[in-house]
Amino acid sequence: xxxxxxxxxxxxxxxxxxxxxxxxxxxxxxxxxxxxxxxxxxxxxxxxxxxxxxxxxxxxxxxxxxxxxxxxxxxxxxxxxxxxxxxxxxxxxxxxxxxxxxxxxxxxxxxxxxxxxxxxxxxxxxxxxxxxxxxxxxxxxxxxxxxxxxxxxxxxxxxxxxxxxxxxxxxxxxxxxxxxxxxxxxxxxxxxxxxxx
Amino acid sequence: xxxxxxxxxxxxxxxxxxxxxxxxxxxxxxxxxxxxxxxxxxxxxxxxxxxxxxxxxxxxxxxxxxxxxxxxxxxxxxxxxxxxxxxxxxxxxxxxxxxxxxxxxxxxxxxxxxxxxxxxxxxxxxxxxxxxxxxxxxxxxxxxxxxxxxxxxxxxxxxxxxxxxxxxxxxxxxxxxxxxxxxxxxxxxxxxxxxxxxxxxxxxxxxxxxxxxxxxxxxxxxxxxxxxxxxxxxxxxxxxxxxxxxxxxxxxxxxxxxxxxxx
Numbered sequence: 117x118x119x120x121x122x123x124x125x126x127x128x129x130x131x132x133x134x135x136x137x138x139x140x141x142x143x144x145x146x147x148x149x150x151x152x153x154x155x156x157x158x159x160x161x162x163x164x165x166x167x168x169x170x171x172x173x174x175x176x177x178x179x180x181x182x183x184x185x186x187x188x189x190x191x192x193x194x195x196x197x198x199x200x201x202x203x204x205x206x207x208x209x210x211x212x213x214x215x216x217x218x219x220x221x222x223x224x225x226x227x228x229x230x231x232x233x234x235x236x237x238x239x240x241x242x243x244x245x246x247x248x249x250x251x252x253x254x255x256x257x258x259x260x261x262x263x264x265x266x267x268x269x270x271x272x273x274x275x276x277x278x279x280x281x282x283x284x285x286x287x288x289x290x291x292x293x294x295x296x297x298x299x300x301x302x303x304x305x306x307x308x309x310x311x312x313x
Numbered sequence: 314x315x316x317x318x319x320x321x322x323x324x325x326x327x328x329x330x331x332x333x334x335x336x337x338x339x340x341x342x343x344x345x346x347x348x349x350x351x352x353x354x355x356x357x358x359x360x361x362x363x364x365x366x367x368x369x370x371x372x373x374x375x376x377x378x379x380x381x382x383x384x385x386x387x388x389x390x391x392x393x394x395x396x397x398x399x400x401x402x403x404x405x406x407x408x409x410x411x412x413x414x415x416x417x418x419x420x421x422x423x424x425x426x427x428x429x430x431x432x433x434x435x436x437x438x439x440x441x442x443x444x445x446x447x448x449x450x451x452x453x454x455x456x457x458x459x460x461x462x463x464x465x466x467x468x469x470x471x472x473x474x475x476x477x478x479x480x481x482x483x484x485x486x487x488x489x490x491x492x493x494x495x496x497x498x499x500x501x502x503x504x505x506x507x508x509x510x511x512x513x514x515x516x517x518x519x520x521x522x523x524x525x526x527x528x529x530x531x532x533x534x535x536x537x538x539x540x541x542x543x544x545x546x547x548x549x550x551x552x553x554x555x556x557x558x559x560x561x562x563x564x565x566x567x568x569x570x571x572x573x574x575x576x
Contacts, residue, residue: 157371166371246368267330268365274332289323292330300357303364 126190133181141181145174148191151270152198158265159202161250169205173198192272192279199262199280206258252302260295263288321351329358 124132124143132140149170156166156173176197177184184193253261259281266277267288278285300306321344327333328341345351 154371163371245364249364249368264365268362269370274327274330286319286323289326290319292326293322296358296361297354299361299365300354303361305357305360305364 127186130181130184130186130190133178141178144177144190148194149174151191152194155195155265155270156198156202158253158269159199159262160205161254165205169198169201173201176201188279189276192276195266195270195280196282203258248303252299255302256295256298260291260298263291264295264299267292321345321348325351325355325358329355329362 124140126144126147129140129144129147133144152173153166153170156169157163160166160169173194177194180197184190188196253264256264262281263277266272266280267274272280274285274288277288281288297306324333324341325345328338328345331338333341345355
């Protein structure tokens, strides 16, 4: 019986790229571009910027591939590059004057509509809820937001997130806890039962 | 308020994200159940996580992400990697070039949206501006590194007469044109096949009309695209600043024409 060929690991593809195999890096891009793009979109909330940042992240990964030592996972390294790009972009955006909704209006955006609400336009609710979540996420401190995105949407292990953020695992857990707590407050989910104030 | 110890907080997170083994998970849940505040927090977290997953995944647009699969482009050599970076710029440039084609001449480009009018239409003014970003000594060092050794020019550039400077200007100018042609050609090469024929037509027309007077328009476009921030643009940037500086010394405007007296 012939065994089905197994896909090469990331580290094998990296090694092949460093040995001049052009297609190996293409395979890495194909493998990770979707995840990376989704991460950046969720971080920045802007699809156009996300495309540019993903391009740049892969370019940087390629040109610095010889510095990748294989101590961390390739994907963690790639996320780290993209995260640095995102942070840089985020700083630029913060330094630019922006037109923002007033606080009351923003607060309204955070009220989630029940998915089973009787309305002829369920898709509009979905969009509204997505917008409210994006706003709530955007209001979180950057370190908490990053940890939540990587854990919730990318399913990374605490150890992997710790590698990307270059921080202890306990810090990652703490950021997740406080990030979720803030989201619960923002989205009106914070249960007060049992709390003594 | 009951005190949620750091350990209990971590335990809750580990439990919720399934990073505890079966026995540890049971023990963790018992500890959480014993603390009403933590139990309430657990419910809150679950509600939040449900919301987080109720929204659609962002769709991946392959048109610009999958740059390595661009037809006919090998991925791993210096040129193609740079070119792929320029692909983003190329797509934007395509729009600008269409606008230019509609105007049928780059002479109209100063009015293009998105291009700094000061850059596009007023080269004399930008000469001062761009030069201001370099110190006299930086300009001098740059020119010295290019010419002093090779041509045994001993006179500092700042002390040269216009006649002495003119050959240097011409030399730099020619090089800048060549660099520009290279940049534009690379942008063309990375454009996708659907756009390639159209861009080639546009480029052919552009090269025909390319002359010194149009260079500033193209620089403005490139500057807008951020191309000058790329490695290949750094040299061009310095070159441009040096040319602008020299033009002001020679008494020519950057189109190569001698400045007219207004009076």
